[in-house]
Amino acid sequence: MPDTPAPENAAPAAPRRTLRLGVAGPVGTGKSSLIATLCRELSADLAMAVVTNDIYTDEDARFLRSAGVLDADRIRAVETGACPHTAIRDDITANLDAVEDLEAEFAPLxxxxxxxxxxNLTATFSPSLIDAQIFCLDVAGGGDVARKGGPGIGRADVxxxxxxxxxxxxxxxxxxMVADAEKARDGRPVLAVARxxxxxxxxxxxxxxxVLDEHRAGTHVPQDPGPMAPHGHGPGDAGHGHGHGHGH
Ligand SMILES: Nc1nc2c(ncn2[C@@H]2O[C@H](COP(=O)(O)OP(=O)(O)OP(=O)(O)O)[C@@H](O)[C@H]2O)c(=O)[nH]1
Ligand SMILES: [Mg+2]
Structure with a gap:
């Protein structure tokens, strides 16, 4: 009988099964509604959960729970208490905790x-938090927004x-607007959507x-669309060496 292989010769662990999918974009462009739509469309045959981020409230989580798209327990709110981009890129701990709690509680998701x-237009997720990301604009923000570029518009997965x-x-x-966006994205996908x-x-x-299939097959590589544009968080933030504050 052959010897049992030593642990160092064992096959690498299977890739994590759950796809962590981020949805970013300016205020009011329809991110929560898009998530509600995706849950309605996909939850019949896929196991899903949602983490929302708001600065001071759990408004988005309450909206999604009241829409009844998933069991209420599967929707968790992170109150960032700071600029939203901080919690999805600079210090992702609270989000990672929420994602991992859901993955453990409702395994397999x-x-x-x-x-x-x-x-704003420059906030994107860290690839340490998510595997793929959607950047969401809306037509009401103006047709020229897609030409303005930035990491989310240019390099989000869709x-x-x-x-x-x-x-x-x-x-x-x-x-x-779609053609302008496609030009800014070097062939990455652009989808016009109405719920x-x-x-x-x-x-x-x-x-x-x-994307889920590619993630499971191990062929999807999480991309970092790139960092925020230089910015500051107010007068007390001189240590960051940034030029201006957001005013919140
Ligand atoms: N006409 C139309 N309105 C939409 C669509 N999707 C969302 N809305 C509306 O747009 C508004 C904002 O939608 P939300 O889903 O709350 O947007 P959000 O990006 O999550 O907003 P924040 O989380 O506050 O940044 C709401 O009044 C929605 O009903 C759509 O496809 N068509
Ligand atoms: Mg929302």
């Missing part, structure tokens, strides 16, 4: 969605141009399923 607090149904009311050409447009929701759901 297929997807944990993490919603960033609404921030860019969603959300609330496409509102385009005629705000004078935005969705096709042009009541089933075809657009199906395209987004398919994208999530594809």
């Amino acid at each position: 297929d997807i944990v969605l993490v919603e960033s607090g609404g921030d 860019l969603v141009v959300n609330k496409a149904d509102l385009a005629p009311y705000v004078g935005v050409d969705v096709g042009q 009541d447009d089933a075809a657009s929701v199906a395209r987004l759901s398919d994208w999530v399923r594809d």
Whole structure:
């Protein structure tokens, strides 16, 4: 009989199964609604949970619980108490704790969605916290936003141009906005989405399923879209060496 292989010769541990999927983007672009939509679309055959981030409240978690898209226990709020980007990039401890608690409690989970607090165009997730990230813009923010670039617009795994149904009311050409975004993203995907447009929701759901498959197969490599633009957190933050404050 062959000897039992020594531990150092053992096959590497299987990759972690749960896909941690971040959703970032400016305030009010529809991140919570997108998460509600994804839970409705996917939770029948995938085990899911959600972590929300708000600065001072658990408003987003309460919205998702009241929407009834998942059992209330599967939706956890992190109150960041600071700029949202801090908790998703600089000190991810509270978010990581929340994700790991959910993964342990509801094992095996297929997807944990993490919603960033609404921030500015430069806030992105650390790849130490999430495996893939959605950056969410909306047409109501103006058709030119997609041309402005930044790490989320340029390099998130997918860019969603959300609330496409509102385009005629705000004078935005969705096709042009998507084309501008595609140009800024070197071929990375861009999806125009409206929550009541089933075809657009199906395209987004398919994208999530594809990333989950790649994650499970070990072929998806988490990307870092890049750091924040230089910034400061106010007058007491001189140690950061940044130029200006956010005013919150
Ligand atoms: N017309 C339209 N409105 C939408 C759509 N998705 C979201 N909304 C609305 O947009 C508003 C903001 O949506 P939320 O999902 O709360 O946005 P959010 O990005 O999570 O907001 P914060 O977490 O506060 O940054 C709400 O009034 C939603 O009902 C959409 O596809 N079409
Ligand atoms: Mg929200």
